[in-house]
Ligand SMILES: Nc1ncnc2c1ncn2[C@@H]1O[C@H](COP(=O)(O)OP(=O)(O)OP(=O)(O)O)[C@@H](O)[C@H]1O
C-alpha cells in the first residue's frame with residue numbers, strides 16, 4: 001500500500017461528472033506527475049486529495065488514513081503534514097512575503113523566533129527571492145508569486161507535497177531551476193509528492209512516474225519511458241504536442 | 243414565484259445556520275483574540291470619521307427641527323430632552339448601524355469574497371487552520387463589540403451637536419442643557435438601546451461575512467456579494483429594530 005492511495009474516486013459539479021473513476025497509488029518518497037489537458041479536473045483531483053472538495057464517492061487514503069468523511073479536526077491535523085502549492089499561488093494578500101512565510105510556522109508554535117527568521121531566509125534563498133521579503137503580494141509578478149507560494153508550502157517541511165503546476169508562468173530557466181529544487185528537496189526530505197503540470201521538461205526532472213488524466217479517468221500510468229512507447233492514441237497525441 | 247419563495251426560504255435557512263455556527267464557535271477556544279483586536283482596530287478606525295460626522299449632524303438637525311415645533315406648544319425647554327431621548331433610544335442605534343453596514347459590512351464581504359475567489363481561504367484550510375473561525379468568527383465578534391461603542395460615540399456627539407445648535411439660536415447655559423439632556427434619560431431608554439446595538443453589530447458581521455465567505459462566480463460574484471450584504475443587512479436591521487421596539491415597549495414602556 002502506498003503513501004497516497006486513491007480508489008474509485010468520483011466527483012461531479014452540478015450533475016456534470018468531472019472525475020469518473022480515478023485510481024492512483026504513490027509510494028512513499030516518490031513523485032507522481034499528473035498530465036492532462038486543461039479543464040480535465042487535475043486541480044479538482046488535487047483539492048480532493050487534501051479534502052478541500054468533498055468527493056461523491058470513492059476512497060482516498062493518506063498514510064493509511066481514509067480522508068473521505070474524516071472528522072474535520074483530524075483532517076486539519078493530517079493537513080499539517082502536507083503542503084499544497086496552489087495553481088494561482090494563493091498568497092495572503094493582507095500580509096507581506098515575510099508574513100506569508102512566517103504564518104504557517106507561527107500557527108504551529110513549534111519554532112522560536114530565531115528559528116522562524118532563519119527558516120524564512122532559507123526558504124527565500126532556495127526560491128531565489130531574498131530581496132522580495134518585505135514586498136506585498138500585489139507587488140510581485142506571477143512567477144514570483146508562484147515561487148513564494150512554493151516557499152510557503154515547503155516551509156513547514158511537509159511529508160507530502162501536492163503541486164498544482166509548479167512551473168507554469170515561469171520563464172524556461174527559472175522553471176528548470178524550480179524543477180531541480182523540487183527534485184532536490186524530494187531526495188533530501190524523502191517527500192511523497194503529486195505534481196500536476198503541463199511542462200514535460202519539468203516532468204522529466206521530477207517524475208518517478210507519470211499518469212495522464214483524460215475524461216475523468218487515468219488513461220495511462222507508468223514511467224516517462226513507458227509513455228513514449230505507449231500505443232494509446234490520446235497519449236501519443238499528448239506527447240506529439242508537448 | 244414558488245421558486246422565489248423556496249430560494250428565500252433557503253437563504254433564510256443558510257443564514258440562520260451560518261449565524262448559529264458563529265455563535266457556537268465564538269464561545270469555544272481557541273479565541274483568536276489577537277485577530278479580534280486587529281479587526282476592532284481596523285474596522286473602528288475605518289468607521290469613526292463617518293460615524294462621528296453622522297452623530298454631530300443628527301444632533302444639529304434634530305435640535306434645529308424640533309425647536310420651532312416644541313415652541314408651538316410652549317415646550318422649548320424640552321429640546322435637550324427631546325434630542326437625547328430620541329437619539330439614545332432610536333436614532334443613534336439605527337443610523338450608526340446603517341452607516342456601519344455601508345462602510346464595514348460591504349468591506350468585509352468584498353474582502354472575504356476576494357479571499358475566496360483567489361483561493362486564500364483554501365490556503366488557510368490547507369495549512370490546517372479553520373478558516374471559519376479565523377476569518378469569520380473573529381470579524382463577527384469585532385462587529386458585535388464595535389457597534390455599541392460606535393453608537394455611544396454617536397449619541398454623545400449628537401447631544402453635543404444639539405448644544406451647538408442651541409448656542410446659535412438662544413442663550414442657554416451648558417450646565418442646564420446637559421443636565422436636562424442627561425437626567426431626562428432613564429435606564430429603560432439606555433439598556434434596551436445597548437442590547438439592540440449588539441444585535442445590529444452581530445447582523446452586520448454575519449451578513450457581511452456570509453456573503454463574502456460563500457461567494458461563487460469569480461470577481462463578478464464579489465461585487466454582487468458586497469451589494470447584497472448592504473441591502474440584506476440594512477433591511478434585516480430595520481426589521482429587527484421594529485420587532486425589538488415593539489418588544490421593549492411591551493415589556494418596559
Ligand atoms: N467549484 C467548482 N464548481 C463547479 N465546477 C468546477 C469547480 N471547480 C472546477 N470545476 C470544473 O471542473 C473542471 C475541471 O477543473 P480543473 O480546475 O480541475 O481543471 P484543470 O485540469 O486543473 O485545468 P487547468 O490545466 O486549466 O488548470 C472544469 O470544467 C471546471 O469548470
Ligand SMILES: [Mg+2]
Nearest residue numbers: 042043087164
Ligand atoms: Mg488546474
